[in-house]
Amino acid sequence: MPKVLIVDDEEVIRQTLIDILEYEDYEIDTAADGAEAVEKINSQKYDAVLCDIKMPKMDGLEVLEAVSPKNPELPIIMISGHGTLETAVDAVKMGAFDYISKPPDLNRLLITLRNALDKSNLITETKVLRKKVSKSFEIIGQSNAIDGIKQTIDKVAQTEARVLITGGNGSGKELVARNIHEKSTRANEPFVEVNCAAIPQELIESELFGHEKGSFTSAHKQRIGKFEQANGGTLFLDEIGDMSPSAQAKVLRALQENKITRVGGDKDISVNVRVVAATNKDLFAAIDEGTFREDLYHRLAVILIHVPSLNDRRDDIPLLAETFLADVVRENGMPPKQFSPLALEALRKQNFTGNVRELRNVVERLAILCPDTIGSDDVNQYANPRKSVKNSGLPDTTSFDDFQEFKNAMERIFIIEKLKQMNWNISKTAELIGIQRSHLYTKMERYNINKESED
DSSP, X not given: OOEEEEEOSOHHXXXXXXXXXXXXXXXXXXXXXXXXXXXXXXXXXXXXXXXESSOSSSOHHHHHHHHTTTOTTSOEEEEESSOOHHHHHHHHHTTOSEEEESSOOHHHHHHHXXXXXXXXXXXXXXXXXXXXHHHHTOOOOOSHHHHHHHHHHHHHTTXXXXXXXXXXXXXXXXXXXXXXXXXXXXXXXXXXXXXXXXSOTTTHHHHHHOBOTTSSTTOOSOBOOHHHHTTTSEEEEETGGGOOHHHHHHHHHHHHHSEEOOBTOOOOEEOOOEEEEEESSOHHHHHHHTSSOHHHHHHHTTEEEEOOOGGGOGGGHHHHHHHHHHHHHHHHTOOOOEEOHHHHHHHHTSOOTTHHHHHHHHHHHHHHHSOSEEOHHHHHHHSSHHHHHHHTTOOOXXXXXXXXXXXXHHHHHHHHHHHHHTXXXXXXXXXXXXXXXXXXXXXXXXXXXXXXXXX
């Protein structure tokens, strides 16, 4: 129930507003003058304030001036029977949500109050979402390598320097880019990501720079490219090493001149974009091979940040695992779970070729399949997908060279499981899997399947 403070020196007005708002299911508190209102606002939480302007001791504008700096999100609606247009403008300039003349129109009062509360709720929800987003892009780790990355981010984020981030797939390059943006002066502007490896080469230029209507067969309308979408903010070019030579040349021009031209257009468009790029490739080797422009490399690599593989910072694995486990449990509404010390040590010894992304998947698997306390045996069983396949009774695919041989092995496992499900009733099993009983007998004989040896 929203809590509203009514501030008015006339008891009749206060009581009238109380009757109206309590009927509308608002919780009401009152103050008879401005000084009492300031004291209450500073000591209690209100969702909105209805404040008269002409009052003894301290008038409404003085109340507004006193409480607004400390409570910028608190909507204060000013009410007065002696006000002028100039008074209303002054009140809004000082931070009032709105201004209503006395005697207030009931419908307008209720609509204004509802709008004020809606705005307050939106501001609160936005703050919560921002905190969640910031937390989801947090760089987790206490190793020397991660500490070094965090220090570099703090140094370069406030500058306009371009940054090139290197590292393997799943190591966290996007997190570094996000943190640079969030700590920069562009934090309130767009962060636009482009995965250069995921876009066909013939479409990359349209994706980056946009296109004019009719510039090619499927260009049915004008399109704004990523450079324009990121104007004022940060453009993250992921997997920059996979960009076509033609697109590289245009990106180089955009970096040099802060101008782009849409595909099929002839007009220069000014852009103000900070470019952060990332790659898992050796760009020096690509330069030697002639597939990446050396001049573009030097434009992008003003600051170099290398994100090490998870295997190179194993001391961060326990902290990452516990963080991921808490996230998975919360997101799926599970009861609390924890790792035993031996389980964390077993995870620390695992070989994570997929880096942090693989660890996140492993932790989610453990959270779903394991008891409340995850032990080292659980880690050994489920952390390695190949081991999990072996322990589940499924054949290890690496042991087969012939596809038909693998199919036969899988068919044998399938038939055994269905026979067990039907308590080895041949007729019911044949009906269940959709074949004739004689055909099932033939397969059982071929694969040497019998109840005595399988139970």
